[in-house]
Amino acid sequence: MSIQAIIFDYGMVLCQQDPDHHAALIRLSGLDRAAFERHYWKYRHTYDLGQLDGVAFWRKFSADAGLQFTPDQIQSLIEHDTLMWSHLSPDMIAWVSALQRAGLRTAILSNMVPDLLRHMLTSPDFAWLSGFTHNTWSCELGIAKPDPVIYLHTCEQLRVRPEETLFIDDKPENIAAAEALGLTGVLFTDAAQLRRDLAARNLLQGFPQPGEAVAGVKPTLSR
Numbered sequence: 272m273s274i275q276a277i278i279f280d281y282g283m284v285l286c287q288q289d290p291d292h293h294a295a296l297i298r299l300s301g302l303d304r305a306a307f308e309r310h311y312w313k314y315r316h317t318y319d320l321g322q323l324d325g326v327a328f329w330r331k332f333s334a335d336a337g338l339q340f341t342p343d344q345i346q347s348l349i350e351h352d353t354l355m356w357s358h359l360s361p362d363m364i365a366w367v368s369a370l371q372r373a374g375l376r377t378a379i380l381s382n383m384v385p386d387l388l389r390h391m392l393t394s395p396d397f398a399w400l401s402g403f404t405h406n407t408w409s410c411e412l413g414i415a416k417p418d419p420v421i422y423l424h425t426c427e428q429l430r431v432r433p434e435e436t437l438f439i440d441d442k443p444e445n446i447a448a449a450e451a452l453g454l455t456g457v458l459f460t461d462a463a464q465l466r467r468d469l470a471a472r473n474l475l476q477g478f479p480q481p482g483e484a485v486a487g488v489k490p491t492l493s494r
Contacts, residue, residue, distance in 0.1 A: 274455065274474065276404070276431045277370065278422075280440035281381035282356060284459045285367070289358035292351045299348055302336060310336045319382040321410030325349035328384070353390045362462045362482055364399055369479035376404045380425045380438070382415045383408040405429055416440070417448035426454075437474060439465065 279285055297307045310332050318328045329345045332338075340348065371377055379400070388408050391397040400406060405428040409415035412424065426433050433453035440446055446456035457468050462481040469475050 273435065274437050275435040276376035276378065276426075276429045277437045277439065278378045278380045278425055278429075278449075278454070279363075279367065280442075280445065280459070281379050281383065283441040284360070284439055285363050285379070286356055286359050289355045292355035292358075295351045296348060296355065299344060299351070300332075300336070301338065306336065315384075316382070316415060318384045319409045319415045320413055321385055322413075325352070325384070325386040349386055353387050356387050357390065357394075357396070359396070360462070366462070366479060366481045366483075368399065368402060369483075371402045373478055375478065376429050376431065378403055378425050378429050379406045379408075380416065380421065381406075381408060383410050385410045416442075416445045419448060419452055422449055422452050422454065 407425045414421045438449040438454045441459045450456045466481040
């Protein structure tokens with residue numbers, strides 16, 4: 272079965288955490304790094320589901336950590352959090368664009384919080400989002416990875432069967448959920464590793480590979 276579409280995760284695949292904004296968040300919280308990460312991720316899934324906005328998320332964070340943030344501090348935390356996840360990976364964005372020019376259907380499937388999504392949809396830095404066939408954002412659906420429904424929804428929007436689809440994500444549990452539905456999953460670490468894994472598995476042969484954004488290619492895909 273040939274692969275007809277690729278679904279990309281956003282965070283830590285198409286973007287990386289900006290270290291300066293990450294450091295600013297830790298500094299503003301007044302916590303050490305380990306404590307910050309523990310409280311940060313505790314309610315992140317709820318935030319991804321769109322059940323919290325940024326203010327409610329940071330209020331839960333502060334209550335859980337025994338802190339009290341002022342409204343101005345909360346706004347600063349929201350801003351740094353948004354900018355932390357706006358640090359794009361140029362090699363990956365270039366590769367996605369090359370795949371799109373080569374005629375491959377593409378989508379983003381992301382666990383995404385509403386405040387970051389609002390920024391992405393209004394910033395000229397994210398004009399490249401319009402090149403995707405479809406984008407699935409968890410906060411809009413109220414469903415998040417690794418729920419099987421969100422993968423099937425994305426495949427339906429792409430008009431492909433799961434077995435015709437390649438899924439790239441940085442979390443093993445998300446890859447496992449995709450593969451259970453029949454998608455081909457590749458766990459992402461960096462572009463170099465991704466290129467090696469695609470070559471080792473004979474995926475995307477004839478198409479541009481990560482690190483070589485070649486336009487005008489009309490290849491035949493095989494898995």
